[in-house]
Amino acid sequence: MSSSLLKIVRLVYFVLIMQKVQTGQVIEFYSNSCLVKTKVGKFSCIAIKNIVVGDFVELQIIQDSKKPLGKILKIKKRFSCLSIKNLNKEKFFAANITHIGILVSPKPKTSSEFIDKWIVKARLSNIEPFIINNKIDMKSDKEYLKKINIYEDINIKVINCSAKYGDNINELIDFIKNKCVLFIGNSGAGKSSLTSKIIGKNLKINNLSNDYGVHTTSISSLYELPNSIKIIDSPGMRDIELIEYPKEKIIFGFDEILECSKYCKFNDCNHINNEGCNVTKSLSDGVINKSRYNNFIKFKNL
Ligand SMILES: Nc1nc2c(ncn2[C@@H]2O[C@H](COP(=O)(O)OP(=O)(O)OP(=O)(O)O)[C@@H](O)[C@H]2O)c(=O)[nH]1
Numbered sequence: 001m002s003s004s005l006l007k008i009v010r011l012v013y014f015v016l017i018m019q020k021v022q023t024g025q026v027i028e029f030y031s032n033s034c035l036v037k038t039k040v041g042k043f044s045c046i047a048i049k050n051i052v053v054g055d056f057v058e059l060q061i062i063q064d065s066k067k068p069l070g071k072i073l074k075i076k077k078r079f080s081c082l083s084i085k086n087l088n089k090e091k092f093f094a095a096n097i098t099h100i101g102i103l104v105s106p107k108p109k110t111s112s113e114f115i116d117k118w119i120v121k122a123r124l125s126n127i128e129p130f131i132i133n134n135k136i137d138m139k140s141d142k143e144y145l146k147k148i149n150i151y152e153d154i155n156i157k158v159i160n161c162s163a164k165y166g167d168n169i170n171e172l173i174d175f176i177k178n179k180c181v182l183f184i185g186n187s188g189a190g191k192s193s194l195t196s197k198i199i200g201k202n203l204k205i206n207n208l209s210n211d212y213g214v215h216t217t218s219i220s221s222l223y224e225l226p227n228s229i230k231i232i233d234s235p236g237m238r239d240i241e242l243i244e245y246p247k248e249k250i251i252f253g254f255d256e257i258l259e260c261s262k263y264c265k266f267n268d269c270n271h272i273n274n275e276g277c278n279v280t281k282s283l284s285d286g287v288i289n290k291s292r293y294n295n296f297i298k299f300k301n302l
């Protein structure tokens with residue numbers, strides 16, 4: 001095709017798509033712009049208030065001086081939305097995710113508080129949490145392994161893998177089919193390494209052993225695979241607060257404690273020192289794990 005004919009075809013094509021309202025999904029989000037993937041291509045758009053990665057949007061394509069740009073008209077109704085509140089400031093984080101993969105690693109060591117806080121957050125956001133125990137190629141102490149094993153006992157899926165060497169990646173891929181998964185974890189836990197392994201493309205990773213040229217993920221990006229897998233790689237996180245939730249809701253992140261609490265003598269039992277408390281009884285009988293119980297009490301009193 002001659003170059004002038006190609007230009008005309010391209011022009012007609014853009015005129016056609018510019019007339020129609022397109023729908024798409026936000027796959028990358030920057031401070032004041034975002035990238036939206038539609039059936040007819042990816043378009044850079046000016047961000048609108050509260051928009052996040054994972055949002056489905058309606059947009060109009062407009063021709064800016066050279067390249068086409070998208071103008072977001074509307075954010076579609078979300079089936080889940082995750083936000084983080086710190087010091088009274090609420091930051092929306094990701095939308096339309098079905099599962100949160102909590103990455104844990106022996107180095108940097110993930111605390112049980114971090115895991116339990118994310119389980120609470122996921123449950124209260126209508127999202128299913130599961131655990132990805134990464135870096136199984138590394139030596140880890142018994143205490144750490146014991147800590148991870150308790151989650152299987154409370155029906156939270158645990159997948160042991162090595163993002164670096166590929167061990168068990170297929171099990172993870174099978175599990176996340178038809179799901180939209182957000183990977184969260186401390187900086188250096190291996191979120192980007194894992195995402196790279198799954199999508200088969202090298203993303204920049206955070207080289208822990210080197211103080212120079214360290215790449216820490218700074219934006220959340222959504223990757224789509226042919227087998228209906230959507231993955232969001234997110235920046236590493238230190239700690240989250242749970243201040244946005246009423247204290248009485250914390251128990252929904254602790255299924256096993258919730259179950260036992262149904263047999264406490266009093267409805268308003270504090271599960272610490274009230275008479276007839278079935279939670280403290282189950283704790284001393286070894287039915288409830290001590291670290292889970294301690295985190296439950298701690299989060300209720302934050
Ligand atoms: N031994 C080992 N190292 C790993 C594994 N997965 C990741 N790493 C290493 O851990 C370091 C951090 O990996 P990243 O994937 O950048 O971690 P991240 O969670 O994306 O970090 P942030 O973007 O800072 O949040 C890199 O040096 C990786 O090579 C693993 O399974 N085993």
Ligand SMILES: [Mg+2]
Binds near residue numbers: 191192217233235236
């Ligand atoms: Mg990263």
Ligand SMILES: [Zn+2]
Binds near residue numbers: 269272278
């Ligand atoms: Zn009780």
